[in-house]
Amino acid sequence: MTILTDPPKESFRLSMLIYDTRYRSLTFQAITAAVLALCIWYLGNNLIQNLRAAGLNIAFDFLGDPSGYDINQRLVEYDSQSTHARAALVGLLNTVLVAFLACVTATVFGVIAGVLRLSNNWLVSKLMAAYVEIFRNIPVLIWIIIIFTIMTAVLPGPRAFRGDDPASSMLFGSFAFTNRGIYTPMPWFESGFFASASLNWLVVLAGLVVSWIVSRRITAWATAKQEATGVRPKTMLPVLAVWLVPFLVLMLVMGLTWEIPALKGFNFQGGIKIGGPLIALWFALSIYTGAFIAENVRAGIQAISKGQTEAAAALGLRPRRVMNLVVLPQALRVIIPPLISQYLNITKNSSLAIAVGYADITATLGGITLNQTGRAIESVLLLMLFYLTASLLISFGMNLYNASVKLKER
Amino acid sequence: MSDQTSTSVAFVAKDTIPPSPPPGRETGIVKWLRENLFSNIPNSILTIVSLYVIFIVLKNTMPWIVNGVWTTSSLSQCREVLNGETGACFSVLTERWNQLLYGFKYPVDQYWRPNLALLLMIVAAAPVLFFDLPRKLLLFTAVYPFLAYWLIWGGSVYVPLIALLGFVAATVVFQTFGKGSFAIGFFGAIVAAFVVWMVGGALIPETASENALLSPVPSRDLGGFMLNLMLGATCVSLSLPIGIVLALGRQSDMPLIKWVCVIFIEFVRGVPLITLLFVASVMLSYFFPPESSVDLFLRVVIMITMFASAYIAEVIRGGLAALPKGQYEAADSIGLAYPQAMRLIILPQALKISIPGIVNVAVGLFKDTTLVSVISMFDLVGMIRGPILASTEWNGVYWELLGFAALLFFIVCYGISQYSQWLERRLATDHR
Amino acid sequence: MSDLNYDRQIDRSKMQIGSEVAIEISEMNKWYGTFHVLRDINLTVNSGERIVICGPSGSGKSTLIRCINRLEEHQAGRIVVDGTELTNDLKNIDKIRSEVGMCFQHFNLFPHLTILENCTLAPIWVRKTPKKEAIETAMHYLEKVKIPDQANKYPGQLSGGQQQRVAIARSLCMKPRIMLFDEPTSALDPEMIKEVLDTMIELAEEGMTMICVTHEMGFARQVANRVIFMDEGQIVEQNEPEEFFNNPKSERTKLFLSQILGH
């Protein structure tokens, strides 16, 4: 029945490698692979020769050697006898610490500035525009240095707090802003349930978790009630009580006291010390990134068309409800993805810690350890591996979020 | 129409009502103030708080700026002049302006060279930034990099000339053979360029750089704001073509090419620039042939270019994705081969959409050039933190210097971002 | 402009015009900045009336009906809806908005909520209806606009005509006494226009008070009891549909009609 004859059996010709769609892509990939292999071979060969000439090898056992340097700002036990690996861990935790703190405050700054920028108050919106433009258009490194300079050159030394008529005095008698850092009171428990302070804090944390669960229950109850009767009971006071009462009771029972920092000798003792470099980095990253977040927030809210608010208003919803039920749920979908990439930027920019001597992972592993051991390749590789992992984790979280809120379209 | 009411609804306006001005209370400055600053109580509070903030900022900075001292040669002298009053010592700027702008080693009598290069850069960038200018100007843009290299580094004029000739040869070969087969044209161009460079390199006389017209300046003598501008401009322009290739590669349906591009882009975007600069300063030399010595400037340019090209690739990928699918199909349907379709149809449109994004990457990158101060290069920030603040004369004048640096960066970055916004508005109307 | 002719017979039994006044607008003026958009508008709408407003683009039609539920503020004159005067008093605004439903040219459904949630949102949060009841009402109206089976989809998954019918159902769920339509069919393809107009006709047949900005002249002829022509912010002419179309009085109306019915 067929009128088609079998296709002529072509014999393979060389030109088919380029002109035949079947082979073309294979040809190109083969060329790419060859070029790639050549490059890798060339670079690798250079590397081996250079290393041999310098009498070096690539090995990671230096991580087990004692580091021999001190780190002021640390979250875990560490001294100069600890290993380089431990120093890297201290740095890693410090990176996580400053990145986390900066993400929280940058979000706060950004949301406030972004919302105020849309305010119908002309002066406020212009002021916020100025904030955004000024901070976005000046390198973050300069901001870090400026704030660090304020910390070290403008704030008084501990000495200024001494004497009968001191040049400086503590804020509320308990906060000392000095050029070595900020000293704040430290809470501790006189009659805690456990001897160890961290266990006591765990108790407090557990209390807060319980409060959270109960407050969720109250909200769920209110929703159920609203669904049944139409009227939503007022939950603000009960929720507030659920959060506050157990917390206050716990504090009272465990005997919360504040250890106020006090000047002893040349320096302040007691309380919590937040080092100048940490504050400089934290604050600079927050205001710098806050300016970017403000723009994202503004764009997100503006992306919700006026029609949405009008339709909600025409249905009789009050402005606050319009915000909560219609604008915010939509705006958040627009805002959160760029927000997460700002978090990524904060994490990466926290590596500028090295400029002010904050001991993050770049400063420990990529700075002192690298210089002391001369293990450049290994240190830099490990450093990159860390940031790469962090970035991938954050982007993974973002993809999950995006998939979960994607608007359904035809 | 049985259901009408008995009264007739018919109505015709007898005359047209002319427009009249709005009621009196709705105009003028009072209305503006009431609507924009004091429309309700929270708003009034916000206004008052803002006014207070502005007042505090002005109160603290104005006397300092107005009382500024411009003509002393050290901080202690400046303090004497001020005699205890608040005031800035701007004299550090008047005394050290050359270091801030050019670094502390660039020969003073040669400052005209970078100045001229900067001026010409504006001319070269103009046709790229403003589409309305005649396309012929792009020829100068193409020549500019070689000219700028010669102006700034000086030395033998043959080096940039032969580099330029190599590119010219490549272009000529591509134009001649590229029409028939893209592959032949492409590889022919590469071969032609290399031939010209090899032959030309061999022909340069040994003594060329000694009796050169412009005295040679080594890279390590470059510094100050000039270094930031150079790094920014060089790396952005180099990263553009690489970014385009990476973006196209990432869209490719050949798995190997696609994954090479994806891994490169995601890797570079996943690590901070500082780690890449570490690579440049301590690691990259291991990958060059043993006897070669590639100077730090070049190594930094390589790494920053890699960094920028990954970001630009992502912007361009966005531009490619924003093109309607019909454009790709139309290009296919009129029988264009892939390179032609890209060059003639897809890329011109995609690049146009991507320009605002590219400009944003450029601004970010320009700000990031300050990071080179961390690996002890003396850019503007490096100069301030290093030689100037460490000098005995000016130890302690932070605000004037940091403020100056901030101002310079602000002017450039704000200018560029305003341009980008202008462009975005223009593109938005173009596409309707 | 398509001039649809309906084969179906329109049931006029319930289309009775009551004697009580639903909307009274007198000497109303509005400015955008210094631009005088609405000039001396006088309009009385009795309950059960079906009014079509037409006029050239930019003549202030949208602005006029948006003033009725305070999406725009007027600066002079009075607007009284169902005995409640529109002032700056939030209580009055709330009351009027929950009695006046509105349909927009671009539907303005909430894309993050399902069709059902779109319809129950306002009854739950404004009318304080129990959820179950709100869902029942919503399903009732969704059946009426003939899309009960789409209730759990999202607006983005529906066709334009379906979206506009949902928008109508969403307004109806608030049990409004007056419906405002601002060019409800002008963003739709011809075959979808018919389904939306059918829905609107059914509403009219049940005696709903309607003010409708539209250029669907077929609809105006068959459903409206009054057609209003606006130009430059002014009501230029109004009349019963037959008279209005067959025998326009003013020059501007003639010009407009010749353009729109044309050829």
Ligand SMILES: Nc1ncnc2c1ncn2[C@@H]1O[C@H](COP(=O)(O)OP(=O)(O)OP(=O)(O)O)[C@@H](O)[C@H]1O
């Ligand atoms: N928010 C606003 N600010 C300033 N002017 C406005 C605003 N909204 C509308 N206008 C102007 O008011 C006039 C009337 O607008 P309106 O939308 O009421 O016209 P329309 O009759 O509905 O036109 P169309 O048929 O195109 O919808 C137009 O000239 C418009 O430019």
Ligand SMILES: [Mg+2]
């Ligand atoms: Mg309109």
